[in-house]
Amino acid sequence: MPAKPSEDLESIARSGGTLRRMAARVPTYLTDLRENPAWLPMFVLARTMPGRRAHWWTARKVSEAPLASGSMFGNINPRQAADELRTHGIFTGLNLPPEIHKEILKFGYETPCFGNFDRRNEFLASEHADAEKRFNRSIISGHHFERVLNCKAAVAVQQDPLLPAIARHYLGGEAKLITTRTWWSFPTMTATDADLSRASFKFHFDLDDWRMLKFFFYLNDVGSDAGPHVYVRGSHKRRRLKHQLTLVVGHPAEEVLAFYGKDQAITVTGAAGTGFVEDPFGFHMGTLAKREPRFMMEIGFGVSKPSQRRFHGEPVIRG
Known part of the structure; x- marks a missing residue:
């Protein structure tokens, strides 16, 4: 039997304790700090509502203007989308044309991915079960x-004029593209009950920038068993004091829903091509893929300089 490999960041994030998870992220934090010293005040203050509100006051206003060219998403008004985002934190109704999401899905099957953020674990999505045996570990993501930039359809979505228009109306004139990524979420038979429990029921918020907006697209059909995305409406603009004064961004579902309201949690399911945009400071989670894999694309906008050392937020893994 092969020796058990060293744990990857995903495994630690899903099964380790708070201190262990933070320790695993230290190399990434130090890299961010060396590259951009302005990262530290953001990391400390952007989790607080006073800090965020102060930064929102610096947003440059955007004048009303028609889109420079036609959008693949049809006649969606970017200002109205931004208004709904301000109210609820999420806007749905962004549907990819069939030829676009089919081409990206084809790319997803034909292009090797890296398991659990680790470039040492390379495999095709169709080889997931064999990859778990080969690498002797459960693989929840790929x-x-x-490599996503080699997919012309993915780049076409990234460059569609509607996305930056919505981002500018919501984030301000400083809004810029900072992330483009695709990934698989896999059902796995090798994870422990503790892994499954922690992966399924942990809401979190993103703390990558002072102000962010993320567009998500399902590239295959996503039902209740394929790991649908869940978002807590309104949690982007009010925050329990406990959730501001903690170093961790993940919290148990029952704790989050008890404060923000169970009726505010929206589960997004849909056919291939379904898209939505959200303020990721609101509590959200990608639930566990139980029976079917989920293939997803994210395009993110922010207001600060993106990391140049790693590809769009790729963690630094020690050793």
């Missing part, structure tokens, strides 16, 4: 990193 990311393509910079």
Whole structure:
């Protein structure tokens, strides 16, 4: 029997204790700090509502203007989308044309991905079960990193004029593209009950920038068993004091829903091509893929300089 490999960041994030998870992220934090010293005040203050509100006051206003060219998403008004985002934190109704999401899905099957954020674990999505045996570990996700830029359809979505228009109306005139990524979420038979429990029921918020907006697209059909995305409406603009004064961004579902309201949690399911945009400071989670894999694309906008050392947020893994 092969020796058990060293744990990857995904495994630690899903099964380790708070201190262990934070320790695993230290190399990434130090890299961010060396590259951009302005990262530290953001990391400390952007989790607080006063800090975020102060930064929102610096947003440059955007004048009303028609889109420079036609959008693949049809006649969606970016200002109205931004208004709904301000109210609820999420806007749905962004549907990819069939030829676009089919081409990206084809890319997802034909292009090797990296399991659990680790470039040492490379495999095709169709080889997931064999990859778990080969690498002797459960593999819950598979990311393509910079390879997504080889997919013309993915780049076409990234460059569609509607996305930056919505981002500018919501984030301000400083809004810029900072992330483009595709990844698989896999059902796995090798994870422990503790892994499954923690992966399924942990809401979190993103703390990558002072102000962010993320567009998500399902590239295959996503029902209740394929790991649908869940978002807590309104949690982007009010925050329990306990959730501001903690170093961790993940919290148990029952704790989050008890404060923000169970009726505010929206589960997004849909056919291939279904898209939505959200303020990721609101509590959200990708639930566990139980029976079917989920293939997803994210395009993110922010207001700060993106990391140049790693591909769009790829973690630094020690050793």
